[in-house]
Amino acid sequence: MAEDRTDQPQARTSGLHIDTRLTQLGRAGVRKPGFVNPPLVRGSTVLHNSCAERREAGRHRLEQELIYGLLGTPTHFALEDALAAIEGGTRCQIVSSGLAAITVSLLAYLGSGDHCLVPDSVYGPTRHFCDTLLRQTGVETTYYVPTIDPDSLAALFRPNTKVLFLESPGSHTFEMQDVPALARVAHARGAAVLMDNTWGILFFQPFAHGVDVSIQALTKYVGGHSDIILGGIITARDTDWEKIRNASMTLGQYASPDDCWLALRGLRTLAARLKQHMESGLKVARWLAARAEVYQVLHPALPGAPGHAIWRRDYSGACSLFGVVFQPDIAEGSMIEMIDSLELFGIGASWGGFESLALPTTGTIRRTAAPPPLAGPAVRFHIGLEDPNDLIADLERAFKHLRRV
Numbered sequence: 001m002a003e004d005r006t007d008q009p010q011a012r013t014s015g016l017h018i019d020t021r022l023t024q025l026g027r028a029g030v031r032k033p034g035f036v037n038p039p040l041v042r043g044s045t046v047l048h049n050s051c052a053e054r055r056e057a058g059r060h061r062l063e064q065e066l067i068y069g070l071l072g073t074p075t076h077f078a079l080e081d082a083l084a085a086i087e088g089g090t091r092c093q094i095v096s097s098g099l100a101a102i103t104v105s106l107l108a109y110l111g112s113g114d115h116c117l118v119p120d121s122v123y124g125p126t127r128h129f130c131d132t133l134l135r136q137t138g139v140e141t142t143y144y145v146p147t148i149d150p151d152s153l154a155a156l157f158r159p160n161t162k163v164l165f166l167e168s169p170g171s172h173t174f175e176m177q178d179v180p181a182l183a184r185v186a187h188a189r190g191a192a193v194l195m196d197n198t199w200g201i202l203f204f205q206p207f208a209h210g211v212d213v214s215i216q217a218l219t220k221y222v223g224g225h226s227d228i229i230l231g232g233i234i235t236a237r238d239t240d241w242e243k244i245r246n247a248s249m250t251l252g253q254y255a256s257p258d259d260c261w262l263a264l265r266g267l268r269t270l271a272a273r274l275k276q277h278m279e280s281g282l283k284v285a286r287w288l289a290a291r292a293e294v295y296q297v298l299h300p301a302l303p304g305a306p307g308h309a310i311w312r313r314d315y316s317g318a319c320s321l322f323g324v325v326f327q328p329d330i331a332e333g334s335m336i337e338m339i340d341s342l343e344l345f346g347i348g349a350s351w352g353g354f355e356s357l358a359l360p361t362t363g364t365i366r367r368t369a370a371p372p373p374l375a376g377p378a379v380r381f382h383i384g385l386e387d388p389n390d391l392i393a394d395l396e397r398a399f400k401h402l403r404r405v
């Protein structure tokens, strides 16, 4: 089926900066006659020239071989190639959602009698999966304090610990994890290191920091327009790849090629959008940090914020999702009134789109290893592509609702 992939990308991308690579990956080079973008391919059945050819194709199920639509189309493969390249891994499996990328990865590595270590600050639905379906398959999960030191983490390992799961920064509370140090502990004990790198996007290179499987919810900044749900898993080593690819196929995972095509389009502007998100996010974060009503801004890229030293060491930039903790004596109800009165911030889950969002954190997070590190009522902000001065003016108006108890 090789001829079906001749319009697949092979633009030069090595040795180029990431902004340039994002314009080249997953498409043909600039000297190839034809449209700029690869076509969108939809399909279920793939026809072969002979029975022998079909049999031969089946032997390459782990590769990007055209066998059946469920196993991928050229549109999926183009996005997979691009994403593996930006994460610094070798191969990528696109699945239906960010959450599916997490559940497929955990199921690929864990089975009855196994144990896994998961940060207490993990994305809520990941915790729910570990506490329900994963537990039903006979896997035990221990939640650890996300900022744990390596020796204390080592003490939590058991002979049957197969997976160390990481997510940095933590969902809603933004704790930064020392990924290389924690990964070393896991590898010394034969466990695999899986990481939810959705916040890190282009700014954290997971495989250079000891991660074996990196997960991103493409729903967020890669999609960038709040109009797709998509997930991706990238693996660095061939042994890991087989596990991931098999688990994805066994579970019938699939993503629409239309959504993959939109994600490819999102990649072209990702670097430019992220620069603006980062700049605006930091501008709003600095304004918030200077307000008397604010106790703490949980933005790893903000000097003085928790985890800033790790961010500076390991990250080349930051997205625009962060938390704000109000003074302990700010009435929670008044914070809710403040959020309700915002005119430019939507109230909604997810993030990474062009629009700003505000979501109360208080009362929504579940912790079992230690109490949540929030001194007062808290909110999570996503800063979109609006002019940050308009956002600050909106916040300034809304802050009039805040009251001390």
Ligand SMILES: *Cc1c(COP(=O)(O)O)cnc(C)c1O
Binding pocket: 097, 098, 099, 100, 123, 171, 196, 198, 199, 217, 218, 219, 220, 229, 230, 231, 350
């Ligand atoms: C949103 C999110 C996910 C899940 O992505 P979906 O595509 O919405 O399933 C996973 N991890 C993190 C950190 C997220 O923010």
